[in-house]
Amino acid sequence: MASPLEQFEIKPIVPIEIGGLDMSFTNSALWMTIAVVVITAFLVGGVSRRAVVPGRWQSAAEMSYEFIAGMIRDNVGPEGRQYFPFVFSLFMFILLGNLLGLIPYSFTFTSHIIVTFALALIVFVLVTAVGLVRHGMHFFTYFVPSGVPGWMAPIIAPIEVISYLSRLISLPVRLFANMMAGHTMLKVFAGFTVALGMLGGWAPLLINVALTGFEVLVAVLQAYVFTILTCLYLHDAIHLH
Amino acid sequence: MGEDKVPLTSRKFDERLRAAQDRQREVERGPSRRSGISGSALGFAFRIGVELVSALVVGVGIGWLLDYWLGTQPWLLLLFFVLGAAAGIMNVYRAVERMGHAGNGDAGGGKGRTGGN
Numbered sequence: 001m002a003s004p005l006e007q008f009e010i011k012p013i014v015p016i017e018i019g020g021l022d023m024s025f026t027n028s029a030l031w032m033t034i035a036v037v038v039i040t041a042f043l044v045g046g047v048s049r050r051a052v053v054p055g056r057w058q059s060a061a062e063m064s065y066e067f068i069a070g071m072i073r074d075n076v077g078p079e080g081r082q083y084f085p086f087v088f089s090l091f092m093f094i095l096l097g098n099l100l101g102l103i104p105y106s107f108t109f110t111s112h113i114i115v116t117f118a119l120a121l122i123v124f125v126l127v128t129a130v131g132l133v134r135h136g137m138h139f140f141t142y143f144v145p146s147g148v149p150g151w152m153a154p155i156i157a158p159i160e161v162i163s164y165l166s167r168l169i170s171l172p173v174r175l176f177a178n179m180m181a182g183h184t185m186l187k188v189f190a191g192f193t194v195a196l197g198m199l200g201g202w203a204p205l206l207i208n209v210a211l212t213g214f215e216v217l218v219a220v221l222q223a224y225v226f227t228i229l230t231c232l233y234l235h236d237a238i239h240l241h
Numbered sequence: 242m243g244e245d246k247v248p249l250t251s252r253k254f255d256e257r258l259r260a261a262q263d264r265q266r267e268v269e270r271g272p273s274r275r276s277g278i279s280g281s282a283l284g285f286a287f288r289i290g291v292e293l294v295s296a297l298v299v300g301v302g303i304g305w306l307l308d309y310w311l312g313t314q315p316w317l318l319l320l321f322f323v324l325g326a327a328a329g330i331m332n333v334y335r336a337v338e339r340m341g342h343a344g345n346g347d348a349g350g351g352k353g354r355t356g357g358n
Binding site: 159162165166168177232 | 324328
């Protein structure tokens with residue numbers, strides 16, 4: 001029987017090698033491309049008619065816009081508006097990656113830690129750059145919170161720096177672990193369904209139906225959590241506590 | 242009817258403008274933290290666990306690398322293990338504090354609630 005982990009295998013579709021580096025167009029890259037195409041089609045198609053009374057499609061596109069705009073307004077403040085394109089792209093990319101991965105025979109690129117780590121690295125570098133550009137050297141007072149007595153600063157500062165760097169681990173691990181665990185579980189129960197045959201296979205099949213519904217929830221929730229944490233980090237970088 | 246409509250709409254427009262300005266002022270006063278991180282209890286527990294472990298991993302990683310470069314095994318590893326654990330506990334404290342605020346509803350302004358320490 002197929003292993004429940006086989007679904008995470010990276011398969012090159014168009015082998016490309018540049019300077020000894022494997023740059024093949026893989027199934028992961030294919031699904032990232034599909035996600036971007038679907039997002040573009042969804043948004044461009046949604047706003048192409050520009051009706052005053054929006055139809056279903058336009059409503060959905062506007063809702064996704066308002067959702068992220070509201071999230072930034074509530075969590076970053078008015079200064080956060082200029083980062084809307086970044087946060088919105090991030091949210092849609094992760095959301096579509098999670099949701100497209102639920103289609104049978106597709107590939108979930110967010111179930112690979114290197115992908116989520118790269119996304120988190122982009123967030124981390126951007127947030128740090130925003131803090132440095134806005135506050136200059138004053139940014140480093142972020143690591144010594146106000147109200148800390150002078151003699152405690154040498155102890156607090158390394159702890160704060162480690163806490164700051166730990167975002168680079170906690171952000172990608174949360175998304176990756178949720179996606180990988182969920183998809184593995186789906187395949188394990190699917191395996192039970194086959195193994196138990198016509199007689200006993202119904203119970204794991206029912207569980208799988210429930211799990212698929214649960215996975216849709218997790219897919220949306222994890223995209224939301226990733227995005228809102230990005231917003232909170234942006235808030236910290238702009239306001240320095 | 243057409244004559245009546247003009248002052249009516251302009252009055253409505255003034256009202257709407259004022260309402261929009263009020264909203265704008267409210268936004269500028271600061272983030273209200275209305276949409277905090279919510280979700281299932283299991284997700285919450287998982288999030289806390291990740292916060293704790295990730296800081297520990299970073300701490301141990303830094304300690305191990307510094308030891309490797311400076312040849313001071315195992316002292317910096319031990320030091321940064323403790324610092325990482327402290328950072329993890331601080332991460333958890335902040336995450337829970339944030340969620341506590343989110344759960345309290347949005348009574349009062351955003352002032353004074355955003356400060357972590």
